[in-house]
Amino acid sequence: MPSRISHSFRPHHSQKHFDLNSIKELPESHAWTSSNDHYTQENSCNFESIPVIDLDNNNNNNNNILDHIGHACKKWGAFQIINHSISERLLQDIDVAGKTLFSLPMQQKLKAARSPDGVTGYGVARISSFFSKLMWSEGFTIVGSPIEHARQLWPKDYKKFCEVIEEYEKEMEKLAGRLMWLILGSLGITKDDVKWAVGPKGETKEGCAALQLNSYPACPDPGRAMGLAAHTDSTILTILHQNNTSGLQVYQEVNGWVTVPPIPGALVVNVGDLLHILSNGSYPSVLHRAVVNRTQHRLSVAYLYGPPTGVRVSPLSKLLDHRHPPLYRAVTWSEYLGTKAKYFDKALSSVRLCVPLSGFADAKDHNGVQVG
Numbered sequence: 001m002p003s004r005i006s007h008s009f010r011p012h013h014s015q016k017h018f019d020l021n022s023i024k025e026l027p028e029s030h031a032w033t034s035s036n037d038h039y040t041q042e043n044s045c046n047f048e049s050i051p052v053i054d055l056d057n058n059n060n061n062n063n064n065i066l067d068h069i070g071h072a073c074k075k076w077g078a079f080q081i082i083n084h085s086i087s088e089r090l091l092q093d094i095d096v097a098g099k100t101l102f103s104l105p106m107q108q109k110l111k112a113a114r115s116p117d118g119v120t121g122y123g124v125a126r127i128s129s130f131f132s133k134l135m136w137s138e139g140f141t142i143v144g145s146p147i148e149h150a151r152q153l154w155p156k157d158y159k160k161f162c163e164v165i166e167e168y169e170k171e172m173e174k175l176a177g178r179l180m181w182l183i184l185g186s187l188g189i190t191k192d193d194v195k196w197a198v199g200p201k202g203e204t205k206e207g208c209a210a211l212q213l214n215s216y217p218a219c220p221d222p223g224r225a226m227g228l229a230a231h232t233d234s235t236i237l238t239i240l241h242q243n244n245t246s247g248l249q250v251y252q253e254v255n256g257w258v259t260v261p262p263i264p265g266a267l268v269v270n271v272g273d274l275l276h277i278l279s280n281g282s283y284p285s286v287l288h289r290a291v292v293n294r295t296q297h298r299l300s301v302a303y304l305y306g307p308p309t310g311v312r313v314s315p316l317s318k319l320l321d322h323r324h325p326p327l328y329r330a331v332t333w334s335e336y337l338g339t340k341a342k343y344f345d346k347a348l349s350s351v352r353l354c355v356p357l358s359g360f361a362d363a364k365d366h367n368g369v370q371v372g
């Protein structure tokens with residue numbers, strides 16, 4: 001797998017590593033005052049959440065799937081998928097791998113710590129540097145082979161972890177490619193329209209990807225803590241597995257923060273900033289966050305999928321005409337990650353070319369929505 005993902009978020013406050021599993025009272029450093037709206041959706045009885053789409057062609061014909069996906073991307077920027085071909089066994093294996101990793105003693109985890117300029121390894125959420133408060137989570141980022149870090153964590157016994165991660169990456173790569181074509185298909189885009197994504201034999205070219213394991217320990221004061229602050233992913237799309245414990249919320253103009261209920265075996269698909277650019281703003285990237293709870297440890301695994309190294313992504317020409325000029329300039333994923341590391345929630349606006357004739361606001365400015 002190509003592994004040219006660079007650009008780190010540089011910490012600008014000291015990164016003390018808290019062992020969140022052993023803290024009995026929420027420290028001031030982790031108290032987010034404005035986050036007591038976490039549970040509003042769950043309390044109302046009739047709330048709507050993101051669509052669930054069956055990817056099995058025997059249950060759902062392809063046109064139906066495209067319609068559902070198009071609607072979900074426009075209205076929500078996210079959807080859940082079932083019958084997606086990732087086995088339950090592999091989902092269980094990745095849960096076990098994540099739990100094994102995060103339950104290591106802190107000193108051991110720090111042997112595989114992400115370096116200040118690095119991308120991979122163990123550490124606090126990368127976006128932490130944009131917030132004065134710390135998040136109630138820890139993460140582990142993998143790009144390509146995990147062997148180097150796995151050896152640091154388990155010098156004698158790293159093989160099983162590596163096997164599971166590599167199998168997961170391989171299966172996710174296939175699924176992400178399939179999803180990308182379905183999503184683009186829902187915009188009327190075919191393989192002929194996206195040359196950079198197709199190899200000489202008509203095969204989908206391997207994209208770049210990162211695997212992010214997130215751990216959210218049970219929290220003594222969940223109403224005042226934040227698992228992972230509101231953000232959009234810099235990807236084409238992200239495939240998220242959450243371990244039967246709720247916590248993921250997506251933001252929607254009409255309903256505010258909406259919980260994405262875990263469905264056993266289902267995966268969540270998020271529209272990322274690069275798909276926002278490719279679709280010229282038709283499919284806005286989704287603002288999302290993770291909240292925590294008092295009793296259950298939560299684990300999530302995000303497969304962050306982007307274009308191949310060096311490919312410049314820009315609004316697809318088939319979607320443009322004199323009434324729909326390109327709204328974003330071309331960027332490579334690496335360049336965009338650098339922009340995100342610098343401007344965070346203003347990254348998309350910073351690559352914007354002009355204000356659309358229809359006058360819609362850039363969804364990423366999320367007027368008035370506090371990202372914290």
Ligand SMILES: C=C1C[C@]23C[C@@]1(O)CC[C@H]2[C@@]12CCC[C@@](C)(C(=O)O1)[C@H]2[C@@H]3C(=O)O
Nearest residue numbers: 005119126127210212231233234235304340
């Ligand atoms: C490829 C990447 C996307 C990501 C930054 C990274 O280099 C690896 C981790 C990714 C992640 C996961 C959690 C949320 C996020 C905003 C972050 O801080 O790290 C994303 C980054 C992103 O999508 O910009």
Ligand SMILES: O=C(O)CCC(=O)C(=O)O
Nearest residue numbers: 212214247248290300302
């Ligand atoms: O844990 C979650 O549900 C969200 C994780 C996430 O947004 C990410 O890793 O980018």
Ligand SMILES: [Fe+2]
Nearest residue numbers: 231232233288
């Ligand atoms: Fe995310």
